Structures are given as C-alpha cells and as structure tokens.
Amino acid sequence: MTIQTPLQPKPLFVQIPDDIALKVTPEQFTALAAANRDLKLERTATGELIVNPPTGGESGKRNLSISGQLSNWFEAHDTLGEAFDSSIGFELPNGANRSPDASWVRKERWEALTLEQREGFVPLCPDFVVELHSKTDSLTGLRAKMQEYMENGAQLGWLIDPSTKQVEIYRAGQTVEVLENPNMLSGEAVLPGFTLTLKRILN
Numbered sequence: 001m002t003i004q005t006p007l008q009p010k011p012l013f014v015q016i017p018d019d020i021a022l023k024v025t026p027e028q029f030t031a032l033a034a035a036n037r038d039l040k041l042e043r044t045a046t047g048e049l050i051v052n053p054p055t056g057g058e059s060g061k062r063n064l065s066i067s068g069q070l071s072n073w074f075e076a077h078d079t080l081g082e083a084f085d086s087s088i089g090f091e092l093p094n095g096a097n098r099s100p101d102a103s104w105v106r107k108e109r110w111e112a113l114t115l116e117q118r119e120g121f122v123p124l125c126p127d128f129v130v131e132l133h134s135k136t137d138s139l140t141g142l143r144a145k146m147q148e149y150m151e152n153g154a155q156l157g158w159l160i161d162p163s164t165k166q167v168e169i170y171r172a173g174q175t176v177e178v179l180e181n182p183n184m185l186s187g188e189a190v191l192p193g194f195t196l197t198l199k200r201i202l203n
Helices: 024-035 059-074 107-111 115-119 139-151
Strands: 040-043 049-052 081-084 102-106 128-134 156-161 166-171 177-180 184-186 195-197
Touching: 024 040, 059 081, 059 102, 059 128, 102 107, 102 156, 102 166, 128 139, 139 156, 139 166
Parallel strands: 128 156
Antiparallel strands: 040 049, 081 102, 102 128, 156 166, 166 177, 184 195
8 A cells, every 4th residue: 555645845945145135024034933943033124034144163152151151140130130042032112123142131121021922022122232243244234233222222232243352332322332352341230240251252
C-alpha cells in the first residue's frame, strides 16, 4: 500500500538589495516575526522591514557581557523595573518595531500593561536602551535609532562602538555626550546603582 503525502513547500530565500525598501504592515510584521524566530527583525515607523544578520563571535561575547551585567543589577533591584535582552521586541509610540541589544522598563510602566501586551510586541519605548555597534551595523543607522528611542520616551541610552572605543550617551532633552575609551558607565538616576564595566566590551 502506498501512502501519498502532500508535498512540502521548499523555503524561498530572497535577497533584498540595500536600495530597495520592503514595506510591511504591523500585522504582516507580526506574522513574519512569528514564522522567523531565529531572525532579528525590525520595522521602521514607515513600515520598512529590517533583517538584522546574526552577530559574529566578538559581538556575541560583548552582548553577553552587557546583558549579564544588567541582569546582575536587575536581580538586586527587581522592585524598580524589568530588564530585557536583545530577543524582545518593542512597538514604539511612532509605530516602529525595535529590538535593542539590552533594555529596561520602569516597574509602574510594565505593570500598567495587560498580560497580552507583555506577551507580544511590548507597546512602549524602554526607559533605558543599549545598542552595540558591530561590523554588520551602519553607525549612521544606529545613531538614528538612538534618536528615535529618545524621541519616543527613552530617558537614557548608550551607543557603544568597540571599533573606535567610543560611547555615545543619550539623555532625554540633552545633547549627546561622547566618551573616549571609558572604563565604566553609570546608570545615573534612571538605573540607580548600576554600572557597566567596559573591559570585555571595548577590548
């Protein structure tokens, strides 16, 4: 006896040139993200789809150091808010879907969300964000993303660039401060008591 099974469709891989913008609706983005959980997808406020390639080994270990240090602080200060790694997706007030390399949200803002909102793309902008510049990133694009975070409600942000050993500090309502090869960063009043040691990140 022969059992016939339906043919399984073969996956199609589409390469999108940099000068072509593929636009998707919020509903289409949600479906794409659910079907491609191994990819880090983002969507701009105007609907352009961004596919971020996997990071290399150096960026991976730097990301781990950032997330690990933030996690250690969070475990000792969990009454203040919630911390997240790069796997989370936020839907910003301007409609963009973003995934910072590390982030944190004040507890009262997190607790104001419904369970459904917490389980999907979180509909808010984090209070604190970190973006790490890697070889596959456009520095101009990362700077625009940091400005977008600040315009949508972030209070403090760090753009860390190991290639130049610089850190750009973004604060709500202030000009960007650039630090040259700092040893440590402070969470200031936004994340009281948090310090990020940069030994494993800038070297």
